[in-house]
Amino acid sequence: MSLLASVRQGAKGFAWFMRGVMGDDAYDKYKAHHQALRDAHRDTHHDPDAAVCDGPRMMTEREFWRDQTDRQDINPQGRCC
């Protein structure tokens, strides 16, 4: 059982690593960033309804992925030899 558990944990860790390296988690990170901003905003204003920040609106998942490649269009990154 403990062997099975550690195998499962290893597989989970590998999946987490691959997701990160391949960039699957980009939107999750973006969302977390926005939520943290919103929380901080709410904390400072002590107003539970102040959900709307002054900053940019949070993009939907589809918008985010489009925006990501569009940003690469104008800001290319080298790949080494």
Next chain:
Amino acid sequence: MGTKPRTPHDSPKRGEELDRDPLLLPVALDQTTHDAEEAHWSPLKIAIWGGISLLGGLSWVMLAVVRGETVNAIWFVFAAICTYLIGYRFYSNYIQKHLLHPDDRRATPAEYKADGKDFAATDRRVLFGHHFAAIAGAGPLVGPVLAAQMGYLPGTIWIIVGVVFAGAVQDYMVLFFSMRRGGRSLGQMARDELGKVGGTAALVATLAIMVIIVAILALVVVNALADSPWGVFSVGMTIPIALFMGVYLRFFRPGAVTEVSIIGFILLLAAIIGGGMIADTEWGSTFFAVDPLPLAIGIIVYGFVAAILPVWLLLAPRDYLSTFMKIGTIGMLAIAIIIVRPEITVPATSEFVNGGGPVVSGSLFPFLFVTIACGALSGFHALIASGTTPKLIEKERQTRFIGYGGMLMESFVAIMALVAALSIDRGIYFAMNSSPALTGGTVEGAVTFVNSLGLTGVNLTPEMLTETAKNVGEETIVSRTGGAPTLSVGLANIMQQVAGGSGMMAFWYHFAIMFEALFILTAVDAGTRVARFMLQDSLGNFFPKFKNTSWRLGAWVTTGIMVSAWGAVLVMGVTDPLGGINTLFPLFGIANQLLAAIALAVCLAIVAKRGLFKYLWIVALPLTFAAVVTIYASFLKIFSTVPAVGYFAQNRAFSNALDEGLTSFGTAKTVEAMEAVVRNTMVQGVLSILFVVLAIIVMITAVQATWKSYKSRSFGTNEDDAVASQMFAPSGFMATPEEKKLATRWDAQLAQAKLDKAGKTTRR
């Protein structure tokens, strides 16, 4: 908290800004805690490091001193890994402690500029993978293969020792300095530190160097695919596969990156298997057998189209596929070498250390050090280390693991490529890597030529060449220059012993060709784009309209200029009567090392500005070496009177022959071919002069800036202002015990905050 300022740069004022409310959890361990952890040597730790040192020492003895008939490949692996571990544990630590002084109380750009997109704190292990995928490509796979003509020892020493003292040091420093500057690029840092002249020279040199690097990488692909129907088909299929992946991600499953990469990978395997079947058919073997020149033109057209298409359609999916393949295949190769442990029969140092070798011309010094660039010291990495990575890094101390550690990993790839190339028969090696001008491109010609070299223990027979060609599913393997095919034969040889037997050799060969081509084409696409933006930025200083990168016509014109620049060099290499890669590859290495010299020169000026003259040697050592090697190599390429080495000597020899009215000279059989040599050598010679002059300007301005700092003792800084960090993360791959303790407290606090939030209570 409050570690004492150790340099003029770490002013007390800055220290105060970083002081943290003692009631809050600390965001960094005290320097004293770090020092205490390092200074504590438990018996187990002593035993482990003693074991590593002994094993490393033994491996070096087996490689360098013991002279048996053969040497086992496992010693290369042990010598490399043990040396890396020692270099990482002690030397990079020394650099961290005395030169860079990371301060985890300071927020990194990923924290203080966080936008959830370009600036986003990324787990150090994930970022290591990212960074490695961005720096490693075909370079470390090709250079060591060509350098194998000198024997196994010189290349091995340079790759392993070079990375510890030069390559990894450069990557680490550039990453750290760029991080302290909000992720500024190498070009911007050069302008900040070296002024207008040095900065402009660095920029022009970078642009020119990128052109030559892209061109020669493309030449490697052309050489690997020419007249290989199987290769042309399977590599060609990567384009529709990437387009499919792009559309899939854009319209059907946005964000499913790993999923689409797995689908793409399966399609790639199908393309390789399908390529074998198609190459067997009558029409397939004629239709896909493309000559070098049309193939080169195809790649040029492809490069232009790929660079103006939107990123999501071709570039991004190809990049995903390439990253996926990189991590998979390199892991696979490492495991295979450890399982198979091939015996190496190549001598430690070959007959060609003093020059005269057919693969790369010139003597060991300096040409070995420019033939192997990537894997030991690669200037191109400075562009990556001052690109995306510094914007994603979580904590300052992690730069050591990612910058220094990432480069060690690339070096290990180079060692494996060297082992794979060394594992094949020496006769076959020389038959594959000598230019068609020498072998005539025929089996008989190759056998005669290789046996005439008088190499000890080499007795090449025609059967060996035809048999190997048949095994890997190719018409011929004679004069398959450029390194990629040789590596693929070596790799196929090793992999078939693990999986599939000789029946699978053809598959593994084309698998290897495929991933090398994939890495290279990704680098070509990305390189063209980056170069185009650099050109637009520079042209924008004279014609402001070019600054607007979304101006279509401007984008097309600048892309066209960059593509024609590398395309011209590529066509020159493909049509060169002297063999192409043999004459051009040194230029690739020289360009890459000159870029390293530029990056190190910028680091030198920065270190001097920090007032750390006592430790300036850490930068000066690799800088001096790179400068001596590249300037000397350029000097030989420009002034040598030996035609095989000097571009202008060759040029003179052929012009004289033309003047004398000869219609055939050396390996050039026609007047046109002779004229081509005259033209090519002139271009190559002029490029050599351009590179070396620009690099010397940069180095002189860097030394001037260093001297100014020394004389005036004024230590300004171009770093961003220090911002206090609000988070904690361990610094290395594994957290140390003290780091673990602190991390646990942070985890508990985060869990509590979540509970509080869920319970609708206000925090704090």
